[in-house]
Amino acid sequence: MPNSRIINVAACLVATVMLTGPAHADEAGIFDEYRAMFGDDNPAIFVIEEGEEFWFASQGPKQATLEACDLGLGPGVVDGAYARLPRYFEDVDRVMDVEARLRFCMEELQGRTPEEVDDRPYSLRGDLGTEMEALVAWLAEKSRDLPIAPGQEHDKEREAYSLGEAVFYYRAGPHDFSCATCHGQEGMRIRLQALPDLTTHEGAAVAYSGWPAYRISEGVVRTMGWRMRACFRQQRFPLLDMGSDVTVALQTYLAVTAAGAPMAAPGLKR
Amino acid sequence: MAGKIRIRAQLDGDTCEVKALMRHPMETGLRKDQAGEPIPANYIEEVTVTHNDKVVMHGYWGAAVSANPFLGVRFAGGEAGDKVTVSWRGNTGETGEGETTIR
Numbered sequence: 001m002p003n004s005r006i007i008n009v010a011a012c013l014v015a016t017v018m019l020t021g022p023a024h025a026d027e028a029g030i031f032d033e034y035r036a037m038f039g040d041d042n043p044a045i046f047v048i049e050e051g052e053e054f055w056f057a058s059q060g061p062k063q064a065t066l067e068a069c070d071l072g073l074g075p076g077v078v079d080g081a082y083a084r085l086p087r088y089f090e091d092v093d094r095v096m097d098v099e100a101r102l103r104f105c106m107e108e109l110q111g112r113t114p115e116e117v118d119d120r121p122y123s124l125r126g127d128l129g130t131e132m133e134a135l136v137a138w139l140a141e142k143s144r145d146l147p148i149a150p151g152q153e154h155d156k157e158r159e160a161y162s163l164g165e166a167v168f169y170y171r172a173g174p175h176d177f178s179c180a181t182c183h184g185q186e187g188m189r190i191r192l193q194a195l196p197d198l199t200t201h202e203g204a205a206v207a208y209s210g211w212p213a214y215r216i217s218e219g220v221v222r223t224m225g226w227r228m229r230a231c232f233r234q235q236r237f238p239l240l241d242m243g244s245d246v247t248v249a250l251q252t253y254l255a256v257t258a259a260g261a262p263m264a265a266p267g268l269k270r
Numbered sequence: 271m272a273g274k275i276r277i278r279a280q281l282d283g284d285t286c287e288v289k290a291l292m293r294h295p296m297e298t299g300l301r302k303d304q305a306g307e308p309i310p311a312n313y314i315e316e317v318t319v320t321h322n323d324k325v326v327m328h329g330y331w332g333a334a335v336s337a338n339p340f341l342g343v344r345f346a347g348g349e350a351g352d353k354v355t356v357s358w359r360g361n362t363g364e365t366g367e368g369e370t371t372i373r
Contacts (some may be wrong), residue, residue: 041289041340043291043338044339046278047330128293128294129338219336219338260333
C-alpha cells in the first residue's frame, strides 16, 4: 500500500508538470481553445432577440418605436447599417457612431430626455444588460459578414479620422499612457490577453469586426463604445462619454484602418 | 427581464439541442455593497428542462454558477413542433420559466 501511494503522488506530479508546461509555452492559444469549446454557443443570440424587441417597442413620452430611425441608409433600414458607421449625418451636422445615432433617435422619435438615455448605457456590475447593448448587438448582427465601410467622403468624416489618430497616440494621465502604448506593437500581451496591434489593418480588423461581443467574464454583451470607455479608464483618463466626439473619432480611426474586413459581431470574448 | 428565460431548441439528427439564457444576478451572499452591507444571497437552486411535459434534465445549482447563466443541454428524441420548457427555482423562492417549440 505505501508503495502504491508513492507511485500515485509521483503520477500526480508528472500530470501537474505536463499540464502547466505547455500552458506557459503557449499562453495566447489558451483562450482560443476555450472559445473553441463553446462552439456555436454564444449567449449573445438571446441579446440580439432583445434588441429587436426594443427596436419595435413603443417607448418614451411620444410612445413611438425606433422604426423610423435613420442609421444612414434611410429611415428604418437596419440591414448593413452598422458596417457603414461611423458616418456623417446631415440632420445633426456631425459624425456619429451607432450609439450616438441611437441616442439621437431615442430623443427625437421617442421624446426621451438625454438624462434618461445617458443614465446607464452600459451595464454596471450586477446589471443584466441594457437597452443600448441589446440594440447594438441586434444591429451588428444585421451587418454580419458585410465589409466594414465607414464614411470618409465628407470633410467631417476625415476630420474624425484625424482626431481619432491623434487621440490614439496622445500620451497623458498619471501613467503617461496612450492607446498606442498597448496597441501599437505586434505580439504583445497584458496578463494572458494577446494585444492586437491596432495600427495595422489585420489587427484593427480583428478588433473592430468582433465588437459588440458577449463578454464571458461579465455575462453581458459589451459594445465598441464601452470598449473605448474601458480603455480610457485603464489609462486613468476622464470618463469617456457615450457618443462623444472623441469616442466617435477613435472608432472612426479604427474602422477606417479595418475597412474592407467582414463584420463578425456579436463576437465572444473572455 | 428577471424571471424570463430565452430558449432555443433545435434538432440535430436524432438529438435535440437546447440553449437557454437566464437573466439572474446569482448573488452568492458573500459580497458587500458600496456601503459595506452584505448583499443577500440570491441564486438559482434548481433547474428543470422538460420535453412535452416530460422531465429530460433536472439539476441542482448553487452560488458558484455565474450571473446570467447560459445553459446548453442535449437530449435524444424530439420532433419539430414539440414543446420544450426550461424553469428555475431560486433560494429566495422566486421562480422563472420559458417555453419554446423545437425547430
